[in-house]
Amino acid sequence: MTNQKPKLSADEWDELNFPRPDVQEFDRVVERAISRRGFLGGVLAFGSGAAVMGTGLLKGSTAMAQQASRFAFEQIAIATDSTVHVPAGYNWKIMASWGDALFSDAPAFDPATGIPAAGSDRVFGENTDGMELFNIGGKEVLAVNSEYTNNEINLGTPDVEDAVATSAEDVTRLQNFQGVTVMEIAEGADGWAIVKDSPFNRRITNNTPITADGPAAGHDLLKTEADPTGMAILGTLNNCGSGRTPWGTYLTCEENFNGYFGATAEATFDDAVAAGYKRYGVSTKVDPGNYNYHGFDARFDVTKNPNEPHRHGYIVEINPADATSTPVKHTALGRFKHENAACVVAPSGQIVVYMGDDERGEFMYKWVSRDIYVPGGDTSTLLVEGQLFAATFKDDQTGAWVALTPEATGMSAAEIAIFTRTAASKVGATTMDRPEWVAVNPVSPEAYCCLTNNARRGAMKDDGTPQTNAGGEVLALNAPNPRATNEYGQIVRWRPEGGNHVSAAFTWDLYVMAGNPAVHKDGPYAGTANINAGNLFNSPDGMMIDSTGIIWIQTDGDDSNEGEFAGMGNNQMLAGDSVSGEIRRFLTGPIGSEVTGLTWSSDKRTMFVGIQHPGAGFPAADGLPRSSIVAVKRDDAAMIG
Ligand code: FEO
Ligand code: CA
Ligand code: CA
Ligand code: CA
Numbered sequence: 001m002t003n004q005k006p007k008l009s010a011d012e013w014d015e016l017n018f019p020r021p022d023v024q025e026f027d028r029v030v031e032r033a034i035s036r037r038g039f040l041g042g043v044l045a046f047g048s049g050a051a052v053m054g055t056g057l058l059k060g061s062t063a064m065a066q067q068a069s070r071f072a073f074e075q076i077a078i079a080t081d082s083t084v085h086v087p088a089g090y091n092w093k094i095m096a097s098w099g100d101a102l103f104s105d106a107p108a109f110d111p112a113t114g115i116p117a118a119g120s121d122r123v124f125g126e127n128t129d130g131m132e133l134f135n136i137g138g139k140e141v142l143a144v145n146s147e148y149t150n151n152e153i154n155l156g157t158p159d160v161e162d163a164v165a166t167s168a169e170d171v172t173r174l175q176n177f178q179g180v181t182v183m184e185i186a187e188g189a190d191g192w193a194i195v196k197d198s199p200f201n202r203r204i205t206n207n208t209p210i211t212a213d214g215p216a217a218g219h220d221l222l223k224t225e226a227d228p229t230g231m232a233i234l235g236t237l238n239n240c241g242s243g244r245t246p247w248g249t250y251l252t253c254e255e256n257f258n259g260y261f262g263a264t265a266e267a268t269f270d271d272a273v274a275a276g277y278k279r280y281g282v283s284t285k286v287d288p289g290n291y292n293y294h295g296f297d298a299r300f301d302v303t304k305n306p307n308e309p310h311r312h313g314y315i316v317e318i319n320p321a322d323a324t325s326t327p328v329k330h331t332a333l334g335r336f337k338h339e340n341a342a343c344v345v346a347p348s349g350q351i352v353v354y355m356g357d358d359e360r361g362e363f364m365y366k367w368v369s370r371d372i373y374v375p376g377g378d379t380s381t382l383l384v385e386g387q388l389f390a391a392t393f394k395d396d397q398t399g400a401w402v403a404l405t406p407e408a409t410g411m412s413a414a415e416i417a418i419f420t421r422t423a424a425s426k427v428g429a430t431t432m433d434r435p436e437w438v439a440v441n442p443v444s445p446e447a448y449c450c451l452t453n454n455a456r457r458g459a460m461k462d463d464g465t466p467q468t469n470a471g472g473e474v475l476a477l478n479a480p481n482p483r484a485t486n487e488y489g490q491i492v493r494w495r496p497e498g499g500n501h502v503s504a505a506f507t508w509d510l511y512v513m514a515g516n517p518a519v520h521k522d523g524p525y526a527g528t529a530n531i532n533a534g535n536l537f538n539s540p541d542g543m544m545i546d547s548t549g550i551i552w553i554q555t556d557g558d559d560s561n562e563g564e565f566a567g568m569g570n571n572q573m574l575a576g577d578s579v580s581g582e583i584r585r586f587l588t589g590p591i592g593s594e595v596t597g598l599t600w601s602s603d604k605r606t607m608f609v610g611i612q613h614p615g616a617g618f619p620a621a622d623g624l625p626r627s628s629i630v631a632v633k634r635d636d637a638a639m640i641g
Helices: 010-017 026-037 039-044 049-053 168-177 271-280 413-418 420-426
Strands: 090-097 128-136 139-146 179-188 191-194 202-204 209-213 232-234 239-244 250-254 315-318 328-330 342-345 350-356 364-372 386-393 398-403 435-440 447-451 490-496 505-513 540-545 550-555 572-577 583-588 594-600 607-612 628-634
Touching: 090 179, 090 191, 128 239, 128 250, 128 607, 128 628, 139 239, 139 250, 139 594, 179 250, 239 342, 271 420, 342 435, 350 435, 350 447, 386 420, 413 420, 447 540, 490 540, 540 594, 550 594, 572 594
Parallel strands: 128 594, 209 328, 435 540
Antiparallel strands: 090 628, 128 139, 139 179, 179 191, 179 202, 209 232, 239 250, 250 315, 315 328, 342 350, 350 364, 364 386, 386 398, 398 505, 435 447, 447 490, 490 505, 540 550, 550 572, 572 583, 594 607, 607 628
């Protein structure tokens, strides 16, 4: 009933709302120059050369060929259809779709119009993204993000393009479909399903009361007329990737929070506020924007509540074991377009959290707790007291985490927490090609970050000046981001000094550069040697490393399957071997969708995979398309991860 037009991702939405100048011919010149030098030569220009591309991954290397594959499945072909595919010997089934009831009193899903406003906070939210599963007293409890809404679908108006809220009721509906769903799930004869009315079931929406801690909590910049305390916040916005703490709580990560705000009148703002709006892309335009919340909910109208945007863009901790608990925004971990939060316990017992800021030319971050984690002990300071760092990468394949302190930045602790991007710019953090998910390898002291793509890297603006990030830093090529007009993306890997994630120093390489050797015979756009005709993909985004050390890579890219992207098909999930570098395609999503979010049942016999913003035809041939979580199993029910 709808066309096959892919739904915009939240990142694309942000780009549309805050467009940057078109890429110029200049970057094609750079591309040709690098190609002529050859891939190795191009990389050598940045430093120590071959090793940058990952040991054993260079074209011509026999290292890969000599290794027996660790994968227990045969790679699948690309797909361009409207369903999910997995390898022979595996099966998949829908576990939950947007609009499924969490409670007996929830409204029924109407295939033509979806879910009405009344009761829209009693169902599984839209656009599933990061998720984590917790076993609580023997019950399987899933916490899962709903990143944004496809308004024409969520407002039941599939034939209306660029739909926005046109009433307060519309706004309520959109606000309720986003945030986080906590739900008990169980496996029965027909597979996995939501346990309706479980005491764990809960919706956290754009309006749920949330508190804050850390340096920004209670600061003047977080105070509003409705909340003079500056820490009684309503709602969590644009919940993208996820994380989990060793003490059994869920971390939800606020990404493109800026897109929910707008103005109802021309206004001027304090310098600091205006500068922050600019760096974070908060709109002061008088127009409906993406959602038009501000047309009906004054909280999102920056002319009336200029500090409301400062209350979003954080890491939020949720206790899935207690449906009455108040979530907490941990401002010490910084305010930016948070992708996910990858936690690891260092040998000292300190908690390390790696985080990416997903915007062109923004940075990677690391949090190190002051105190140590003691199982069963007090964990209340671990995401409050400590130090935030930003990453600097050198061309010689070393790097350092630089502390964002008042001394280093000239900013107060609260200002660092609220305007974290500015603080990181002040210490010379390295501009990256859109840091998406970070994953820490549980079987080797290393971590990975998907740098999804960056069309503006090394490019020029219309006015002939170089492209910059929102802070004005030129997006020149650099060693971890070596390609101009980077449409394919890469994954950077780092190993902390001494194998200790607390260390400031690290060495790094590129685990993979995605590319298309059929379109680009050689040169950097052909990709690294672990890219071949059989495993083409673009725009790595979601990423988890399972207990066996296999890297699961999910894509959010161009699924046109033509031109630069010919042979890549629909978005997909691949498995990567961290040692040999081998990458195999494991799952393909339906056309129009992004594959994002991954977790496992406690017995590791089921893998849950998120299908976000599918096009028409998924999961059913008729009716509104519905984002869904699918349960993937082996036919023999053996463990998969
Ligand atoms: Fe929500 Fe950057 O992905
Ligand atoms: Ca997305
Ligand atoms: Ca993402
Ligand atoms: Ca993305």
